[in-house]
Amino acid sequence: MLRRSLSKLLGGRLQALLIACFGLVVAFTVLIGAWATARLINDYLAAVENERVSRDMDLASAFYDLKLQDIAFLGHQLATDPVVAHRLPDALAGDAEAFGLIDDEVLRWINDPTCECMNFVLVLDQDGQIALGRVRSMFADEPVLVKAGDWSELPLVQSVLQHNQGQDATEVVPQALLAQIGLADDAFVEIIPTERASLTPFDAREGTAGFTLLGVYPIRDEAEQSIGLVLTGYMFNNDFTLVDRIKRVAGIDTVTVFFGDLRISTNVLTEDGRRAVGTRVSQEVYDAVLVNEGSYQGRAFVVNQWYITRYEPVRDHLGQVVGILYVGSRVSAFQSLLSTFNRQVALIAAVSILMAGIIAIPITRFITRPIPQLVQANRSLAQGNMTVRVPDYGKGEFGVLGNSFNAMVETLNRTQQELLQKEKLVSMGQLSAGVAHEINNPLASILLFADLMYKDCEPDDPRQADLRMIMDETIRCKNIVADLLNFARQQNVMAQDTDMHALLDQTIEGLTYLPAYQNVRIERRYAPDVTIIQADPAQLQQVFSNLLNNAADAIPQGGVITLETRKINWEFVEIHISDTGEGIPEENMGKLFTPFFTTKGPGKGTGLGLSIVYGIIKMHRGQISVQSEVGAGTTFIVTLPLKHPDHKLMQQGELIG
Known part of the structure; x- marks a missing residue:
C-alpha cells in the first residue's frame, strides 16, 4: 500500500510532489529540531546543575574551613592569653586562685556569642593530661567543668607536643577520650541499614567516635618554653548548626558531613521527615571518595531518592581520608523543570508543522513557475542545440540554477572546441613526427656532401659561397626538424x-x-x-x-x-x-x-x-x-x-x- 502510494505520488504533478516533500521535510526537520532542542535544554540544565553543585561545594568547603579557622583562633587566643600563660604553673601546682582565674577565661571564651557551637575547651599540661576544661553537652544547660583526663594518645596532641607548633585539623576523637569529658553520649549515632550502601563501614569507630574540628596550641612561658596546651574542639556528631547555616546562608539544598561513610550531621530528610543521621553513603560514592580518595560528582542515590551531588574527601592532619563533605539537589525538582521545558518544545513543534503545511501550497506554486522553461531548455541541449539559453531568474536559487545551466552550456561549448583542438594537435603531432623522420636523413646527406664539396674547393673557387649557403640553410632545416621532433615526441x-x-x-x-x-x-x-x-x-x-x-x-x-x-x-x-x-x-x-x-x-x-x-x-x-x-x-x-x-x-x- 505504501509503495503504491509513493509511486503514484512520484508519478504525479511536480507541484503535488513538492507539497508532499516539503511537508515531510518540514515535519522531519521540526521533529529533529524539537528533539535536538529538548536534548540541548536537557544538557544545558544538567550542565547548570553540575555547575551549581560545584559552586555549592565551593561555598560549603569555605564555611567548613571558616569554622576550622574559628576553632583555631580561639585556641590561639587562649594559648597566648597572659592570665593562662602566667597562672598555669600555679594552677598545675594546686593553686585554687590560679585555677579559678584560668577557668574564668575558658568560660568567657566558650560562652562568647562569636564562638557558637564550641563543644569543648581543654587546658592540658605538658604531658597531655587535662588540667581543667569546659564542655558543652546537649544534656546540660551550662558548660560542664572537667578536671581530669589523659589526652596524650590523641594523634594531633602528640604531633603538637613533638613539633612544639600549634595545629588545627579535622580529627577523629575515640569514644574513650570523649567519655573522659562527658561527650560519649553526645557522639553516639545509631547506624541505620541503608539501601545501596557498602556492606562494611569504612571506619570501625563509626557511631561512637567523635568527628571533630580541633585546634591545639602550645602555652609558652616568658622564656618561650612550652608549659602546656590549649585544645579547642567542635564535634559534628548530632549537631546540625553548621550544615543548617550553610543551607540557609548559601542557599544550598542539602548539606551533609560524613564520618567515614556514616552521616553524622545532615539536613537530608528521610521519608518520615526526620534527619537522615545514621544512614550511610552509597557504594559507588564509597569507592570513589573513600577508597580511591577522589571527588565524586553526578547523580547518586541518597538515603531513599536520587540527588545531583558532589562529594569531597575530608582529611585529617596526616592527610588521610576520614570523612566526606557533601552537597546536593534532588533530581525530582530537576526532572519537573525538564518536563515543563519538554512540553513547551512539543507544543512549539506541533504548531510549526501545522503552519508549515498551511504555507506550503502557495510557496510551491511560486517555486515551480520557472521549471517548464528549464525542462524545455534541457531537452534542446540534449538534442545538440548548443545555442540554447534560459532567461535570468534573478538572484534566488532558480537564478543560480539558470546561470549554472547557461554556464554549463558555455563549458560544454569550450570543451567541445578543446577536444577538436586536441584531436587536431594529435594529428599534427603524428604528421610532424613522420615528416621530420622522412626529411632528417636526406638533410643529413645534403649537409655531408655539401661539406665535402666545400672542403674540396680551392680558396678562390666561386662555388664556395653557394656551398656555404647550402650548408647554412640545411642546418636551419635540421633545427626546424629538431623542433618538430621535440613537439611530437612523448617525453x-x-x-x-x-x-x-x-x-x-x-x-x-x-x-x-x-x-x-x-x-x-x-x-x-x-x-x-x-x-x-x-x-x-x-x-x-x-x-x-x-x-x-x-x-x-x-x-x-x-x-x-x-x-x-x-x-x-x-x-x-x-x-x-x-x-x-x-x-x-x-x-x-x-x-x-x-x-x-x-x-x-x-x-x-x-x-x-x-x-x-x-x-x-x-x-x-x-x-x-x-x-x-x-x-x-x-x-x-x-x-x-x-x-x-x-x-x-x-x-x-x-x-x-
Whole structure:
C-alpha cells in the first residue's frame, strides 16, 4: 500500500510532489529540531546543575574551613592569653586562685556569642593530661567543668607536643577520650541499614567516635618554653548548626558531613521527615571518595531518592581520608523543570508543522513557475542545440540554477572546441613526427656532401659561397626538424630536487654570449625562500631558454630582462620573466601557444618554441600565463609546484595545446 502510494505520488504533478516533500521535510526537520532542542535544554540544565553543585561545594568547603579557622583562633587566643600563660604553673601546682582565674577565661571564651557551637575547651599540661576544661553537652544547660583526663594518645596532641607548633585539623576523637569529658553520649549515632550502601563501614569507630574540628596550641612561658596546651574542639556528631547555616546562608539544598561513610550531621530528610543521621553513603560514592580518595560528582542515590551531588574527601592532619563533605539537589525538582521545558518544545513543534503545511501550497506554486522553461531548455541541449539559453531568474536559487545551466552550456561549448583542438594537435603531432623522420636523413646527406664539396674547393673557387649557403640553410632545416621532433615526441619528466636559482643562473650564463644579448641587461630578483623544487632540470632549462630568447628578441635595440621568483601559499613557486619590449598585440594573445604560430620574420622561427614550453609546464602540473601591454613590455609567468605530484618518473599525461 505504501509503495503504491509513493509511486503514484512520484508519478504525479511536480507541484503535488513538492507539497508532499516539503511537508515531510518540514515535519522531519521540526521533529529533529524539537528533539535536538529538548536534548540541548536537557544538557544545558544538567550542565547548570553540575555547575551549581560545584559552586555549592565551593561555598560549603569555605564555611567548613571558616569554622576550622574559628576553632583555631580561639585556641590561639587562649594559648597566648597572659592570665593562662602566667597562672598555669600555679594552677598545675594546686593553686585554687590560679585555677579559678584560668577557668574564668575558658568560660568567657566558650560562652562568647562569636564562638557558637564550641563543644569543648581543654587546658592540658605538658604531658597531655587535662588540667581543667569546659564542655558543652546537649544534656546540660551550662558548660560542664572537667578536671581530669589523659589526652596524650590523641594523634594531633602528640604531633603538637613533638613539633612544639600549634595545629588545627579535622580529627577523629575515640569514644574513650570523649567519655573522659562527658561527650560519649553526645557522639553516639545509631547506624541505620541503608539501601545501596557498602556492606562494611569504612571506619570501625563509626557511631561512637567523635568527628571533630580541633585546634591545639602550645602555652609558652616568658622564656618561650612550652608549659602546656590549649585544645579547642567542635564535634559534628548530632549537631546540625553548621550544615543548617550553610543551607540557609548559601542557599544550598542539602548539606551533609560524613564520618567515614556514616552521616553524622545532615539536613537530608528521610521519608518520615526526620534527619537522615545514621544512614550511610552509597557504594559507588564509597569507592570513589573513600577508597580511591577522589571527588565524586553526578547523580547518586541518597538515603531513599536520587540527588545531583558532589562529594569531597575530608582529611585529617596526616592527610588521610576520614570523612566526606557533601552537597546536593534532588533530581525530582530537576526532572519537573525538564518536563515543563519538554512540553513547551512539543507544543512549539506541533504548531510549526501545522503552519508549515498551511504555507506550503502557495510557496510551491511560486517555486515551480520557472521549471517548464528549464525542462524545455534541457531537452534542446540534449538534442545538440548548443545555442540554447534560459532567461535570468534573478538572484534566488532558480537564478543560480539558470546561470549554472547557461554556464554549463558555455563549458560544454569550450570543451567541445578543446577536444577538436586536441584531436587536431594529435594529428599534427603524428604528421610532424613522420615528416621530420622522412626529411632528417636526406638533410643529413645534403649537409655531408655539401661539406665535402666545400672542403674540396680551392680558396678562390666561386662555388664556395653557394656551398656555404647550402650548408647554412640545411642546418636551419635540421633545427626546424629538431623542433618538430621535440613537439611530437612523448617525453618523460625526471623529477628530482632542483635548485631553481642555480638553474636560472646556469641558463643565463649559457645564453649571454649570443649576439641577441649584447645590449641586454638581465636583472635577478630572487625570493630568498624559494630554493629547491622537484622538477626535471633539463626540461626546465629548455623552458627558460625559450622564454629568455623570446624576451631578447623582443628588445633588438637593447633593454632589460627581469627574472623574479616568488613563493605562493607555501605550495607553488612563480617565475616571472619580463622584458621592456613593444609588447604583444591583443589579437595575438590567444595564439601564442598554438603550434607553428610566430610573429617573427621568415626564417627566424618555427612557431614551436612556446608550444614546447607549454607542454613541459603542463607535464610538471604547472601553469603558464602571459601579461602584455603594447609599448610597455611582456611578462611570462610560470607557476610550478614545489613538490612534484608523484615525485618520481611520470609519463606525459596530455598533449600540449
